[in-house]
Amino acid sequence: MKKLKKVLLVLLSLLVIITISLIVYGFYLKPKYEGQLQLKNIQKETTVYFDEFGVPHIYANSSKDAMEALGYVHAQDRLWQMELMRRIAPGRLSEIFGSVALKNDKFFAGLGIEEASVKAIAALNKNSASYQLTMAYLDGINQYLDEGKTPIEFSLVGVKKQKFTIKDVYNIFGYMSFSFAMAQKSDPLLTDIRNKYGMEYLKDFGIDGSFNTTRIKNAKEKPQQYSAIAKSIASLLDQSPIPPFVGSNSWVIAPKKTKNGKVIFANDPHIGFSQPGTWYEAHLITPDFELYGCYLAGTPYPLLGHNREYAYGLTMFENDDIDLYQEENNPTDGNVYRTPNGFSRYEVRKKIIKVKDSTDVVLNVKVTRHGPIMNDLIDGLNKKKPVAMSWIYTQQPIQILDAVYMLSHAKSKTDFHKGVALIAAPGLNVMYGDAKGNVAWWATGKLYKHNEGVNTNFILDGASGKDDITEYLDFSKNPSAENPNWNYVYSANNQPEPIDGFLYPGYYLPEDRAKRITQLLDPKSNWDKESVSKMIFDNTSLITPQVLSNLFSSVNYNALSDNEKEAITILKSWKGSNNLNDVAPTIYNKWIYFYLKNTFEDELGKVGFKQFLGTHIMKQIVAKQMANANSLWWDNITSKNIEETRKQILSQSFKEAVISLEKQLGNSVPAWTWNKVHVLEHQHPLGKVSALRRIFNVGPFEVSGSNEVINNQFFDYTDEANYVVKGGPSTRRIIDFSDIENSWSILPTGQSGNPLSSHYSDQAELYNAGKFRKMKLNKDEIVRTSTKLVFVPYKN
Numbered sequence: 001m002k003k004l005k006k007v008l009l010v011l012l013s014l015l016v017i018i019t020i021s022l023i024v025y026g027f028y029l030k031p032k033y034e035g036q037l038q039l040k041n042i043q044k045e046t047t048v049y050f051d052e053f054g055v056p057h058i059y060a061n062s063s064k065d066a067m068e069a070l071g072y073v074h075a076q077d078r079l080w081q082m083e084l085m086r087r088i089a090p091g092r093l094s095e096i097f098g099s100v101a102l103k104n105d106k107f108f109a110g111l112g113i114e115e116a117s118v119k120a121i122a123a124l125n126k127n128s129a130s131y132q133l134t135m136a137y138l139d140g141i142n143q144y145l146d147e148g149k150t151p152i153e154f155s156l157v158g159v160k161k162q163k164f165t166i167k168d169v170y171n172i173f174g175y176m177s178f179s180f181a182m183a184q185k186s187d188p189l190l191t192d193i194r195n196k197y198g199m200e201y202l203k204d205f206g207i208d209g210s211f212n213t214t215r216i217k218n219a220k221e222k223p224q225q226y227s228a229i230a231k232s233i234a235s236l237l238d239q240s241p242i243p244p245f246v247g248s249n250s251w252v253i254a255p256k257k258t259k260n261g262k263v264i265f266a267n268d269p270h271i272g273f274s275q276p277g278t279w280y281e282a283h284l285i286t287p288d289f290e291l292y293g294c295y296l297a298g299t300p301y302p303l304l305g306h307n308r309e310y311a312y313g314l315t316m317f318e319n320d321d322i323d324l325y326q327e328e329n330n331p332t333d334g335n336v337y338r339t340p341n342g343f344s345r346y347e348v349r350k351k352i353i354k355v356k357d358s359t360d361v362v363l364n365v366k367v368t369r370h371g372p373i374m375n376d377l378i379d380g381l382n383k384k385k386p387v388a389m390s391w392i393y394t395q396q397p398i399q400i401l402d403a404v405y406m407l408s409h410a411k412s413k414t415d416f417h418k419g420v421a422l423i424a425a426p427g428l429n430v431m432y433g434d435a436k437g438n439v440a441w442w443a444t445g446k447l448y449k450h451n452e453g454v455n456t457n458f459i460l461d462g463a464s465g466k467d468d469i470t471e472y473l474d475f476s477k478n479p480s481a482e483n484p485n486w487n488y489v490y491s492a493n494n495q496p497e498p499i500d501g502f503l504y505p506g507y508y509l510p511e512d513r514a515k516r517i518t519q520l521l522d523p524k525s526n527w528d529k530e531s532v533s534k535m536i537f538d539n540t541s542l543i544t545p546q547v548l549s550n551l552f553s554s555v556n557y558n559a560l561s562d563n564e565k566e567a568i569t570i571l572k573s574w575k576g577s578n579n580l581n582d583v584a585p586t587i588y589n590k591w592i593y594f595y596l597k598n599t600f601e602d603e604l605g606k607v608g609f610k611q612f613l614g615t616h617i618m619k620q621i622v623a624k625q626m627a628n629a630n631s632l633w634w635d636n637i638t639s640k641n642i643e644e645t646r647k648q649i650l651s652q653s654f655k656e657a658v659i660s661l662e663k664q665l666g667n668s669v670p671a672w673t674w675n676k677v678h679v680l681e682h683q684h685p686l687g688k689v690s691a692l693r694r695i696f697n698v699g700p701f702e703v704s705g706s707n708e709v710i711n712n713q714f715f716d717y718t719d720e721a722n723y724v725v726k727g728g729p730s731t732r733r734i735i736d737f738s739d740i741e742n743s744w745s746i747l748p749t750g751q752s753g754n755p756l757s758s759h760y761s762d763q764a765e766l767y768n769a770g771k772f773r774k775m776k777l778n779k780d781e782i783v784r785t786s787t788k789l790v791f792v793p794y795k796n
Helices: 002-029 061-089 094-111 111-122 129-147 152-157 166-180 183-197 198-207 227-239 400-408 412-423 512-521 530-537 545-552 564-570 586-614 615-625 646-665 690-696 764-768 779-784
Strands: 035-039 046-050 056-059 243-253 264-272 280-286 289-295 302-307 308-314 323-325 333-339 342-345 348-351 360-368 387-391 428-434 439-443 449-452 469-472 480-482 490-491 678-682 700-704 727-729 732-737 741-747 773-776 787-793
Touching: 035 061, 046 061, 056 061, 061 129, 061 152, 061 787, 094 111, 094 166, 094 348, 111 166, 111 264, 111 449, 129 152, 129 264, 129 400, 166 280, 166 348, 198 615, 243 428, 243 439, 243 512, 264 308, 264 428, 280 586, 280 773, 289 308, 302 732, 308 412, 308 779, 333 700, 400 412, 412 428, 412 439, 428 490, 490 512, 490 530, 530 732, 530 741, 545 564, 545 586, 545 646, 564 586, 564 646, 586 615, 690 764, 732 787
Parallel strands: 035 787, 056 280
Antiparallel strands: 046 056, 046 787, 243 264, 243 308, 243 490, 264 727, 264 732, 280 289, 289 302, 302 308, 308 428, 323 387, 333 342, 348 360, 428 439, 439 480, 449 469, 678 700, 732 741, 741 773
C-alpha cells in the first residue's frame, strides 16, 4: 500500500511538473503585446497599442519606422501563415509536409509565378517609396524571425527558418491571383460535354451570358477528355493549406441615400475559411500618413483599407483571364509543337522540388507561346495531346506592388484610379468611397478580345492561331461607375453591362445576391451604420421561392406521405430566409442536391458530376434549367426505352430528399432545423490531425446563412448529414464617414494565428451572431483601452 502511494505521488508530481512546464512554455510562446523591444533600422521610438481585440495601432515618426514595426508585429501573430503563403507559388510545401504536398507543388511550380515574380522585381524602381517601404516591412519580419519566439507549428513540422525577401511578396500575390481564376474549373468540363453530347446540351448552361439579367450598371465618368484538368486543379485548391478567394459583396452608398448625408461603405470579401483567417488588421499613424488596413500575410500594403479621407475594398470581377489551348506536337519529335509560322521548340524550365524525408523531384516543364503545358503538371491527361494554359498574370507586366501602394497611399480619387489601372490580374471590382461624397467602382484587369465566334468557354485551338488573343483593351474600356445618379455602386460578382456592345466573358455568379442587394438599396434613402449592418448579415434569397414553384408544379400532392405533405407546407410558407431555426432551407437544399444528381449525373458520370458541383456554372443553372420543361438533361440516358420528364425527375428528387432527411434527422419534420446541418469549423493545417484538432481548430459552430445569400456561408451540395461550410465573408466592414472614428469590422476568428494568444478566436462568437467591433481611430480611446509595446532604436 505504501509503495502504491509512493508511485501515485511520483506520478502526480510528474503530472504537476509537466503541466507547469507546458504553462510556462505556452506563456513563453505567446505574442508580446506590452513592454519594450529593440528594433533594428528604426530611427526613433515607435509605440504600438494593441486594443482589446489585438489590433496594433502603430504610432511612428516616419512611414519607414511604421513599416518596420508592422513587419515585426505581423510576424509575431502570423509567421506560420506567412511561411505557408510564401511556399505555395514556388512549390515548396513538400519541404515541410513531405510527399503529401507534391501534387500541389508540381502544379504551382510549373505555372510560372516564380519566374514572373523575378521578372517583375528586376523592373522595379529601387528608389521608389513602394519598394523602400516594402523592404522596411520585410526587415521587421526578419528581425522577428531572428529574435522572436518560434511558432509551435515550426517545431511540430520541422521548419527551417529562412529570411523573407521581396520575391516572397510577389509569390504571395501570384497565388492570390490564381485563386481568383475560374476557367481551369469550368472550361475542360464544358468542352467534354460539347464533345460528347453536342452544343444542344449546353443551351441550359447560359454560357452566352443570358442568365445574368441583373447586371452591374456602368456609369463613366471528342478528342481527348479534358475533365482531368478541372478535377486536378479543383482538388489542389480545396486541399491547399491556404484557401482560395471565391466571391464577395460590396456596396457604397452616396450621401443622398444616407441618414447623415455622408458616404457609407460596406464590404465582405468571400474566401475559403481557414485558421488563421485571411486578414490581419493594423492601423498605421505617422505625422503625414494614416491608414487602417486589412493585410494578407507577408504583404506590406493592405487590399482593404480606410482612413479619415477615403475607404476602399474589393470583390472578385470573375472575368475570364485564363485560356486553355490544345497544342499539336510534331508527329516525329515530341520536343517541337506547331505554331501558325511552322514548328517551334518547347521552352523547358527545370524545377527541383525538395521533398521532406525523400529524394528531390526534378520537374521539366514544357512551355509554349501560350504558356506551360498542363500535362506535365497534373495527372490524367494524354501526354501526346498537350494542353497549354495562357494566363494574363504571368504574360502581362506585373505592377501589383506599386498598385496596392497607390491604393493605400492615394491623396485623391484621381490618384486612387491610377493605382487601379495598374492591375492586369487578378480581375477585381475595386470599390471606393470618400469623405467628399464620391462613390465609385472600377473593374481591374487587362481585358482582351478574340476573333468573332471564338468561344473561350472551351479548350481552344493552339496550333492555327485563329483562337489567339487579337486585341488588348485599354483600361478606359473596363466596366466602371463613378457617382451614378442612382446614388450607390455595388458588386456581387455578377456580370457588368456591355461596353461598346461587348459583353465581357467570365464566370459570373448567379444574380441571387445582386437582386437582393438592389432590392434593399433602391427604395431606402435613410441608410445608417445600423441598417447597413443588418443588410450585410441578411440571409434571404429572392431566387429560392421562384425555384420552388417548379417543385410544387411537379408534385402530386395526393400521392405524398404525411412527412412529404408537411415538408411541402413548410416550403410553401417559406420566404427564402436561412436562419438557424428555419426548417425550409434544410428541405430545400437536400432536394436541390437530388435534383442535380438525378438530372446531370447520368450524362456526366460520378467524377464529372462532382466537378460540376464545384463550378460557378452549376450555381447559375439551377433556376433556369429547372424552368425548361424541354431540357435534354431531364432524360436519364441509362434507362432504356424510357424518356424521363421534368415532372418525374423533380418528384423523384423530392421523395429521395425527404427519405434522406428522415434517416439523418428523424421523422419529426419541424425538428429538421437549419442549425443541425449547417456547420462551420475553421481548420488549421495541423488540425487535420485528430490529436491536434482541439488545439488548432476553431469551432465547430452552428451558423446561419447559405449559398448565394448576402451572408454567403457556402457549402457543397451533398447527401451527407451536414453541409460543412467551406467559406464565407472573410471580414465584414462598415465605414461610415459621418462617424469615421467608430467604423465597424469583424473577423471570423481572431487577429492572431498563435493558438496561445487570447486573440486566436475571440471574435468568432460575435462574427457568427452578425455583430461587430470598432475599428478605432481616436488616439485617446486607443490609449485608454490598449496594452502598450514600445520599440526603441537598436543598440549594439
